[in-house]
Amino acid sequence: MLVLGIESSCDETGLALYDTARGLLSHALYSQVEMHAEYGGVVPELASRDHIRRVLPLTEHVLNAANKTLPDIDAIAYTQGPGLSGALLVGTSFAEALAFGLQIPTIAVHHLEGHLLAPLLEDNPPDFPFIALLVSGGHSQLMRVDGIGQYTLLGDTLDDAAGEAFDKTAKLLNLGYPGGPALSKLALCGKPRFKLPRPLLNSGDLNFSFSGLKTSVLTLVNQHQPLDEVTKADIAFEFQEAVTEVLTTKCMQALREAGLTNLIVSGGVGANAKLREKLNAATQRKACKVSYPRLEFCTDNGAMIAFAGAMRLKAQQAQNRHDYSFSVKPRWNLSELQAP
Ligand code: KG4
Ligand code: ZN
Numbered sequence: 001m002l003v004l005g006i007e008s009s010c011d012e013t014g015l016a017l018y019d020t021a022r023g024l025l026s027h028a029l030y031s032q033v034e035m036h037a038e039y040g041g042v043v044p045e046l047a048s049r050d051h052i053r054r055v056l057p058l059t060e061h062v063l064n065a066a067n068k069t070l071p072d073i074d075a076i077a078y079t080q081g082p083g084l085s086g087a088l089l090v091g092t093s094f095a096e097a098l099a100f101g102l103q104i105p106t107i108a109v110h111h112l113e114g115h116l117l118a119p120l121l122e123d124n125p126p127d128f129p130f131i132a133l134l135v136s137g138g139h140s141q142l143m144r145v146d147g148i149g150q151y152t153l154l155g156d157t158l159d160d161a162a163g164e165a166f167d168k169t170a171k172l173l174n175l176g177y178p179g180g181p182a183l184s185k186l187a188l189c190g191k192p193r194f195k196l197p198r199p200l201l202n203s204g205d206l207n208f209s210f211s212g213l214k215t216s217v218l219t220l221v222n223q224h225q226p227l228d229e230v231t232k233a234d235i236a237f238e239f240q241e242a243v244t245e246v247l248t249t250k251c252m253q254a255l256r257e258a259g260l261t262n263l264i265v266s267g268g269v270g271a272n273a274k275l276r277e278k279l280n281a282a283t284q285r286k287a288c289k290v291s292y293p294r295l296e297f298c299t300d301n302g303a304m305i306a307f308a309g310a311m312r313l314k315a316q317q318a319q320n321r322h323d324y325s326f327s328v329k330p331r332w333n334l335s336e337l338q339a340p
Contacts, residue, residue: 001074001313004062004098005306006055008091009083009111010137011042013054014302015062017073018310024121026065027303029296030054037177048086055094062302070102077309080108081329082138088328100324107309108326112139112334114304116151118293119264121307126262126291131254133247135275136267137163137178140208140247141334142254145264148311149339154254155206162243162269165210169217169239173232183236184272190237194220198246206250206257213242240274248278252286261288271298315340 001021007014016027032050036042063069078095081088092108099106116132119125129146131154140157160168163180170179175186196216199209217239224231251263263283269275270292283290297303 001310002068002072003107003306003310003313004059004073004076005109005302005304005309006076006078006091006095007111007114007300007302007305008051008055008087009079009081010087010300011036011047012300013051013058013091014300014305015055015058016302016306017062017066017068018303018306020310020314024303024307025068026062027301027306028058028061028065029301030058033178040171040177042084044084044086047084048090051087051090055090059098070098073102073104075099075105075107075309075313077107077109077305077313079111079114079305080327081111081332083111083330085328085330088330092326092328096324096326105313106324107312109305109308109312110332110334110337111300111305113149113151113337114308115266116143116145116264116334117148117308117311118266118297118301118304119291121293121297121303122291124291126264126289129258129260130262130264131251131258131260133251133263133265133270134267135162135247135265135269137161137167139267140210142206142250143334144254144258144260147339148315149337151334151337153335154258155208155250157208157210158200159209159211160214162208162210162247163267165214165243166269168214169236172214172217172221173227173236180268180272184240184274186233187236187240187274190233190235192237192241193234194238196220196238196242198242201246201249206254208246208250210243213239240272244272244275244278247275248282251279252282255283255286255288263288263290265290265292266298268299271295312340
């Protein structure tokens, strides 16, 4: 079965073709990041308009790259939510219209389920059950995953998500948007000089809190005006140490408490090299295994949506409806999902 996947929940248009027998055949991404950088964040209306410009050429691109044509597609998976409603509407309406034209089923995918399953696109994927750390611009969650659609939330952020904390701290250091990659690059030149708190490190539960860290960074920034490049790098270094230490400690705690040995990490912050270094070392010490998506599939992409859709299609969860009506879910809790 050949599944076309469409992602348009925020500022990236992602398309992919996944074959349930042969795996990922092709994928393509257009990032709007340069367009939004001028404004310091995503402008929803501009995002929607740009998705409209990209979705058709990218569809043609993935079909050509896989040597396929429209009638070869068996089903279309698309991100129904959560995300920006206008942006979601572009991918959703395009998917339903194309499926109507081809008279094939659609699969409405939860964006976070896409992220969550992305590590399974790689070789030697872990078996269920496993612990998942989902760290993106909007989420910092620890989950127990027993199967497709069987997600138990173990811990969540009480305030800012990990990626949000990276972005806000990067802004305080004048690193531009998006901040995560820029901050982690700068941290490479930093040295241990400052000491920031490790929020909720010993709270006993699996929750996170990152907004206090940002305030501590602000205090450091105010104390060291005018900020020189060395001080900026040292602050970035310590901030990254603090966030990755807390994330690693809680992942190990979750594995221990659940009595599991497999961990997967997904979402944009999962691309962070320091986080991977710490998680690799900690899991190795405890004879556990950690899996990540390849770097380009940590952030938003069409492949994860095609894959999640294909998993649900295999389990017969496609919506083979006749009216092809649609809606988007800008707010959608992952725990509302059901097993196929
Ligand atoms: O998963 P994602 O592409 O979008 C959401 O669904 O939110 O994640 C984007 C987030 C941004 O906050 C970005 O700054 C962060 O992931 N990010 C990073 C890195 N690469 C992306 N944070 C830290 N280190 C990185 N290397
Ligand atoms: Zn995402």
